[in-house]
Amino acid sequence: MTESTPGPGSRPRAALAMSPDAASAVLDTESLAALAALCDLAPLPVLDDLTTPRARTLLADVDLLVTGWGCPPLDADVLRAAPRLRAVVHTAGSVRGHVTDACWERGVEVSSAAAANAVPVAEYTLAMILLTGKRVLETARAYRASRTRPDWLRTPRTVGNHRRTVGVLSASLIGRRVVDLLRPHDVGVLLYDPFVGEREARELGVERVGLAELFRRSDTVSVHAPLLPETRGLVGRELIDSMRPDAVLINTARGAVVDQDALADAALAGRIRAVLDVTDPEVLPPEHPLWQCDNVLLTPHLAGSQGNEWRRLADLALAEIARWASGDGFLHPVRREGLAFLA
Template sequence: MHRPVQSRPSCPSRPSVLLAMAPGMAERLLGQPQRDRLERLARTDPRVVAHRWDAPGPGVAAALAEAEVLFTCWGAPVLTAEVLAAAPRLRAVVHAAGSVKHHVTDACWARGIAVSSAAGANALPVAEYTLAAILFANKRVLHAAHRYRTLRAPHDWLRELDGAGNHGRTVGIVGASRIGRRVVELLRPFALRVLLYDPYVDEEDAGRLGVERVPLTELCAGSDVVSVHAPEVPATRHLIGGRELALMPDGATLVNTSRGSLVDEAALVAELRSGRLSAVLDVTEPALPAADSPLYELPNVLLTPHVAGSLGTELHRMADHALDELERYAQGLPFADPVRWEGLGHSA
């Protein structure tokens, strides 16, 4: 496998750029300021967007043949060797979203195509969602809201919620990914103890983060909230399984904004049915739970449809990041956030 070589023009230029992403995505991703900037930086027609390569829309084949840079986002079609053969000028992929694993293939790395990702920009809203989930979980907001809706009468809430609150609680972060590190940063103003499990983090790095590095079993047993931020790779499938869930204290909450495959859902549902644990789940396996899944109805579950990441106005932040990278490329500079082939084995 060849490592990517970031080929760059020797002087500032306006590279030819083709957009490649899901239908309707370009209109959401690029507001008028982003469109204006894209047209200043590159030779492109933002109306020409590649949604698929086997049946390209008008102008896509010609644009691909001329493209020096692909500007991609969610739903980008896969860049196979055959597609690359039709793109002889292609030198870079600028991805206005997180993971590039869905469309950047080994053929891209073998050809030395430079790749950039806006994973850092997308990490922020996920971390913000996670922060809210952690603070609400320790406050037992989901339980209080459900009980309030049921009782609809005066009640001794101080007694029922005795022991709730964020002061002095312990939060376990599984995975020091971009998002996991962002969550740690956002937790710093609060009186919380933070544990971390990540086999790639040493004591020195943990010290810089201000967390306690512990084994996964110790993290699960000692945390009031366990939040999952590890990448989806074969080694992390069901990383949080029956044993880990059984170790979590009564009343603890599992937060998953990573990927559904990291949690053994059958084991989790058993714990949730018993009422011993609660969960905040933005991802599941399958991505859309079956219509009769108990996750929709259990009162101790907050289930959301994979919305922790960028949406609405937050999409423009990813676009701005990608445009910054495109500008660096046009100026002959290396990407600020390159994706490295050798790091893909333990990243999202």
């Protein structure tokens, strides 16, 4: 048992800190019952404002906060009101929005459901790699307009997924999952990640290349880099302009990792195609040219967990709470020194 877990025979006291909508989406009745079986859970409603008298009363007694989308920052003032707090289990991916330096300085243990959220993002990415390789979206649009079947024997040899080259930008949780999902397919995989060496690249079954080479050689580039000061605008005009004619850029990471103006110029010129689940800003202005660009598929940040996929987040969080409460520690810990590598 670690110093931060409750003593033998005791149950951790826990509260939910997230928006009401996040709680109702991720934690169904069955999940809440499972959570209550593991902890002395503070009664609903959830805490979405940690400055109210009710929140301060509950915080004074909690060992564990179960957080989600919409959780307010756990800053020094909040931690002073929560002297017993020892752990945070996040029912979503990134903890950047609410776990502050004060948490790390206090020694609060943190876990995240990022591994669970990586699954649907990687599945979406794989689907888009295969669909764009076959030019499904463009062909469907042309078919609807013409109402006639194209002569499939005249299909250009650039269409299809046989021996296509996929470039993965960053061996993040999601990037690694994409690599795994690509294994059964007859494609070559290139990887750019400055923190991955040759030996690890061989273990992953990828070819490690530089960033410029990744863009120059790939038929599809899939972006999985976190948004950090050094990655803002990482995919710039020079890289975009170096992409093969008709290559595809897929971004399920963060919009600001890509130079959106350069991407728009290349797509509107018909030189490349793109699948953008994220943009900068998250919803583009109505007049933005990408809305009207046939070479670009825009989706509203839907690659991550939605609908029945939320249950996967809840299940991972519950498993982490059970481990922590029993003294086994988190299987999916988030550590301060690892934040630079996380989305």
